[in-house]
Amino acid sequence: MKKKVLALLLTTTMIAGLTTGCGGGNSGSNANDTSATADSSASSNNASTDNASGGDAAASSDDPWANVDTSEHVVITYMTTGETPTGTKEKYDQMMTELNKILTEKCNAELQTYFISWTDYLSNYNLTLAQMDGTVDLVGTASDWLDAWPNSKNGAFLELSEDMLKTYAPKTWASVPASNWELCKYDGEIYLIPEDNYAQWTNHGFIYRLDWAKAAGLSNGVQSWEDMTTYFRYVKETYPDITPWDSDGTQYAQMAGGWIASHSDYVPIDGINSAAMWGGTRGDLYTVYSPFATDTDSLVEFAKMMKEWDEIGVWQTDVLNNTSSTNRDDYRIGKVAAEQHHTQTWTDLVSHTPANTIYDDDPNAETGFFYFGQETGNVTALSITHGAMAVSAGSKNPERALMVYDLLRNDPDCYKLFCYGIEGVSYEITADGLRTTPEGYNQDTDNINGTTNYWWGRNDDLEIPDATRDWDKINALYDEYDKIKIEYPYGQFVAEVDNIRSQISNINEITTNYMKQIAFGKYSGTAEDIVAEYQSALKSAGIDEVTAELQRQFDELYK
Amino acid sequence: MGKTKTKVKSNYNASLTFFQKVKKYRVLLLMCLPAVLFFLAFSYAPMPGIWVAFVKYNYRDGIFGSKFIGLDNFKFLATSGKLLSLTKNTILYNLAFIILGNFLAVFVAILLNEMRSKWFKKISQTIMFLPYFISQVLVGILVFNLLNYDTGFVNGILTSLGMERWQPYSNPNVWPPIMIIVYLWQQTGYNSVVYFAAIMGIDGEMMEAAKVDGANGFQRIRYIILPSLKPTIVILLLFALGGIVKGNFGLFYNIVGTNPILYNTTDIIETYVYRATMTDFNFSTASAVGLYQSVIGFIIVMTVNFIVKKIEPDYSLF
Amino acid sequence: MAKKEDLDLMESGAKVKLGTSDKIIRGFGYVFLTLYSICCIVPFIIIVSTSFTSESVIRAEGVQFLPKDITLTAYNMVTKSGGIWLSYLVTILLTVVGTLVGLSIISMTGYALQRKDFPFRNAISFFIYFTSLFQAGLAPYYLLMTQTYHLKDSYLAVLLPLLMSPWLIILMKNFVKSIPHEITESGKIDGAGDMKIFVSLILPMLKPALATIGLFLALGYWNEWYQSSLFLSSRVAVKPLQFTLYEIVNKTDALKNSVAGQFINLADIPQESVKMANAVLATGPIVLLYPFVQKYFISGITVGAVKG
Known part of the structure; x- marks a missing residue:
């Protein structure tokens, strides 16, 4: 991983060097140049070649937009989910002023952020899009959690033609491999610009106290769900005051999905329903099935183990109604012994940051991660449209919006400002190139990182790693993933659910109802009975029709 | 509508033409004008948009340009097989809320009226109003803290008394009364204001006269207060009936949350639809459900209003 | 302020003719309304006292009926x-x-x-x-x-x-x-x-x-x-x-x-x-x-x- 970062850094410096080196010379014909190089890069599938040719494109001119009419100063609005900065407002405004200076100079535009508050974000997000009156230009979106595909189909997003992308977002166009652009198409048109050059792992698993697991006799840490049982039992007996895992009732889907990943080679399709109930297998990617309907024995075993966990007292008795659990913060201070979340969260909890006081209280404290699929080596990388930028179809200045995005994503100055704030105020770079906080820094008023919610165009070439993270451990795990992972195979598949919508919503409902009881061991009767009941309910809700319909659409696309 | 109009015509208006009537009552008409304009602008103007329930909504084409798909948006409700039980739950809860809610509100208003100590009246009424201000999210949190198995307030008392712990969150049957109690607790202070004001409006001389005639407290309540509250009660009921198929989402969602063990007795149309749209957000489906609820509410109100009009024309809404 | 006199007049009139039934109603009313008011105010007291309780106490012991030690942290955060x-x-x-x-x-x-x-x-x-x-x-x-x-x-x-x-x-x-x-x-x-x-x-x-x-x-x-x-x-x-x-x-x-x-x-x-x-x-x-x-x-x- 370190090597990769280094390589990227080198590439970046090279690009920068080329840009300054052979600037001004051939600016006259730059438009042609750009498209030519972009074409050649589009035909190539190799990422590193792409980076290099991206360099060429950039190298051809200081100003890729010399021929674009930017005489009118425009305001580009960027819509993102999240909260308007309050405590950090002053520093945020300063950062935006600085950023807008650069944007004005480079493309005569300025940026404004339009925050969609987390409260009711889904309806407010869609309503704002429905206005179609130019309220927003750039739209942060995601295929798996923010309706990217439905909105592409609904006409909320603008089709981005290759010409547009080449002309107005040349660096982005060049840096995204053609195969990745393919994954952003619906009906032959590009709608999304993927965040495809940013390493993040959001596969879930259990975060636990490695030191306690060792004390429980698991010298290699937790390696399986059975080990997890041993671990919880040990914690409950040794530390009676601790709720091993103060879960809330929403975790059921991740647990069920995690169990299945650990006991099969199932590869789920994103974005059909939240429990990701349909997919293929690693060996046979394009035959659709639903393990929830077919893997009866495995589910029965799951139900039995969860009943055991419930009886051990892993979670609170009323876990299904527990919405005010603060499990993650409790983990930091040593009040619980496990957290179920994804790798990104683990990278935080494993590190000795000021918030994670367990490491201060107990020098032996260590945090392990049992990721779902560990037993079977079944890990799938994140879809590249997990974060993506789209342009609103109502935008009055789509060209300028693309130009602004191109700068935000690729211009080091813009990127650092937008992601980390003003250097020396909100962050500092250490001698070894890591990001830390400057003297007199106050998190409540000075922090910019994570407040602009720019999850739709982060770029590993420009990222500055956080000094507080334990990169040795993190990179070790990333390397492990890289050995076993497969890329997300269904990026091109956009399910047409209009005909099966009512079946899917009924299946969602049934799954929520039964899976919550199964995953927290709250069912009455035997495990066999509850699973049989669940599966027959799925059947009568039409799960077979959905599977067949998805198979039909798969066959159309992949055969 | 034509029928209603002819009925209400007073005798001396019967001979007037429409325009003469407009002219004669222009001042009263003008007094109604702001309200009429208001409802035109904010309620009637968006109404044609109900069409969205019948189309496959496309942002670029707008509501009326989108493709017509008939009743497809209603399908998910119908095929769930739950429409009946959801509608039943919704209506039964609302009936309980309306009947018990009004009963308790009248009861409290009358008692308040009988109190002679001004400060007691003032303070108790203010206090009873308090629950109305607590947001339903907070109500949900309070109920959970009161009732939960491990750390709940009630179970704390039970254990200290040496009794067994109570486990309401895994027993669906205890929830209808709990929901009703919470509702009454939250709404009664507010609802009783209407009745209290109505009692205040009762002719003071009539009350005095009754006292002079030797009517006791119960008789005053029975023969003066209750009858004079009748129109208010009827109107409140008629109004509430219009929304009888519309559930109190905030109350149910915040208290029951997404605990499937309790759905049998606590799932209402709103909570079901909410769960469905959380994963698949869709304006058209939501509008379809709203339309379904409106149509049923409309039928019920028209029927009841018709009956009320037959019996006591004065009390009907229109 | 003629109204005030009317009111007093009525109240005094009422006192004179206070019968048994009125006493029953009034007595019941006081008891009922007092109990009801208590039900209404308790949760509110909980809310007020929780707002003055420190977060660590809430997490350890749940919401409090009366705050153990009063802290204004929450208010400072809100008004900050x-x-x-x-x-x-x-x-x-x-x-x-x-x-x-x-x-x-x-x-x-x-x-x-x-x-x-x-x-x-x-x-x-x-x-x-x-x-x-x-x-x-x-x-x-x-x-x-x-x-x-x-x-x-x-x-x-x-x-x-x-x-x-x-x-x-x-x-x-x-x-x-x-x-x-x-x-x-x-x-x-x-x-x-x-x-x-x-x-x-x-x-x-x-x-x-x-x-x-x-x-x-x-x-x-x-x-x-x-x-x-x-x-x-x-x-x-x-x-x-x-x-x-x-x-x-x-x-x-x-x-x-x-x-x-x-x-x-x-x-x-x-x-x-x-x-x-x-x-x-x-x-x-x-x-x-x-x-x-x-x-x-x-x-x-x-x-x-x-x-x-």
Whole structure:
């Protein structure tokens, strides 16, 4: 991983060097140049070649937009989910002023952020899009959690033609491999610009106290769900005051999905329903099935183990109604012994940051991660449209919006400002190139990182790693993933659910109802009975029709 | 509508033409004008948009340009097989809320009226109003803290008394009364204001006269207060009936949350639809459900209003 | 202050003729209302004391009936940015303006609609009532407000839709009904126009109704969060008070129940004590206002005496 970062850094410096080196010379014909190089890069599938040719494109001119009419100063609005900065407002405004200076100079535009508050974000997000009156230009979106595909189909997003992308977002166009652009198409048109050059792992698993697991006799840490049982039992007996895992009732889907990943080679399709109930297998990617309907024995075993966990007292008795659990913060201070979340969260909890006081209280404290699929080596990388930028179809200045995005994503100055704030105020770079906080820094008023919610165009070439993270451990795990992972195979598949919508919503409902009881061991009767009941309910809700319909659409696309 | 109009015509208006009537009552008409304009602008103007329930909504084409798909948006409700039980739950809860809610509100208003100590009246009424201000999210949190198995307030008392712990969150049957109690607790202070004001409006001389005639407290309540509250009660009921198929989402969602063990007795149309749209957000489906609820509410109100009009024309809404 | 005398007169009269049944009713009333009031105030005490409790105590021991040691941390957090005072201002302005305008329109309409000789009263009543049965739904309403009326990010989007409701108009109509028709008649005989009759004869008698409906309107404005959540985007720096509370209280839930949860910055999740402090700050003023409105209910008792 370190090597990769280094390589990227080198590439970046090279690009920068080329840009300054052979600037001004051939600016006259730059438009042609750009498209030519972009074409050649589009035909190539190799990422590193792409980076290099991206360099060429950039190298051809200081100003890729010399021929674009930017005489009118425009305001580009960027819509993102999240909260308007309050405590950090002053520093945020300063950062935006600085950023807008650069944007004005480079493309005569300025940026404004339009925050969609987390409260009711889904309806407010869609309503704002429905206005179609130019309220927003750039739209942060995601295929798996923010309706990217439905909105592409609904006409909320603008089709981005290759010409547009080449002309107005040349660096982005060049840096995204053609195969990745393919994954952003619906009906032959590009709608999304993927965040495809940013390493993040959001596969879930259990975060636990490695030191306690060792004390429980698991010298290699937790390696399986059975080990997890041993671990919880040990914690409950040794530390009676601790709720091993103060879960809330929403975790059921991740647990069920995690169990299945650990006991099969199932590869789920994103974005059909939240429990990701349909997919293929690693060996046979394009035959659709639903393990929830077919893997009866495995589910029965799951139900039995969860009943055991419930009886051990892993979670609170009323876990299904527990919405005010603060499990993650409790983990930091040593009040619980496990957290179920994804790798990104683990990278935080494993590190000795000021918030994670367990490491201060107990020098032996260590945090392990049992990721779902560990037993079977079944890990799938994140879809590249997990974060993506789209342009609103109502935008009055789509060209300028693309130009602004191109700068935000690729211009080091813009990127650092937008992601980390003003250097020396909100962050500092250490001698070894890591990001830390400057003297007199106050998190409540000075922090910019994570407040602009720019999850739709982060770029590993420009990222500055956080000094507080334990990169040795993190990179070790990333390397492990890289050995076993497969890329997300269904990026091109956009399910047409209009005909099966009512079946899917009924299946969602049934799954929520039964899976919550199964995953927290709250069912009455035997495990066999509850699973049989669940599966027959799925059947009568039409799960077979959905599977067949998805198979039909798969066959159309992949055969 | 034509029928209603002819009925209400007073005798001396019967001979007037429409325009003469407009002219004669222009001042009263003008007094109604702001309200009429208001409802035109904010309620009637968006109404044609109900069409969205019948189309496959496309942002670029707008509501009326989108493709017509008939009743497809209603399908998910119908095929769930739950429409009946959801509608039943919704209506039964609302009936309980309306009947018990009004009963308790009248009861409290009358008692308040009988109190002679001004400060007691003032303070108790203010206090009873308090629950109305607590947001339903907070109500949900309070109920959970009161009732939960491990750390709940009630179970704390039970254990200290040496009794067994109570486990309401895994027993669906205890929830209808709990929901009703919470509702009454939250709404009664507010609802009783209407009745209290109505009692205040009762002719003071009539009350005095009754006292002079030797009517006791119960008789005053029975023969003066209750009858004079009748129109208010009827109107409140008629109004509430219009929304009888519309559930109190905030109350149910915040208290029951997404605990499937309790759905049998606590799932209402709103909570079901909410769960469905959380994963698949869709304006058209939501509008379809709203339309379904409106149509049923409309039928019920028209029927009841018709009956009320037959019996006591004065009390009907229109 | 003649009314005050009437009131005293009545009370003394009542005392003289206090019979057994009155005693029973009164005794029962005191007991019942006291118990009921206790039920109502306990949760509120819990909220207030939680807002003064430190977060660590809440996590360790749950919400408290009485705070163990009082801390103002939560209040400091809420008032830190100073934005809350501007929110107060906006909310108060909206409440005052909205209530006054709404009240005048509602009372005019209510009066006109209860006039038995007004030939259009049923048509207009139905026109108004119908809107409580059929609503267009979210999308059409939203698009009309933003695309046609251009009310996005305008406080008018909060002020206007709450001015009146069918329910309040019908309620007012019902209240006016209880005023004897002879008053209108006598006004007519004196040669007064409808507007004059309404303003100088009817309005003064409507005090309890105006107080009740005014209270409902004011509560509606004070507690309003829905229109704000739809129409006031992040571009509006100062949001109404309850909307701020709504956002704070609901944020956690919205985050936990969605896939978006992976982005939560846990520092953003409001703590219990902060939620409660917000609830106290948002609710306090209107609760304090209530006793003053009540005065008008009490004075309403003399309405009957004015007759003649």
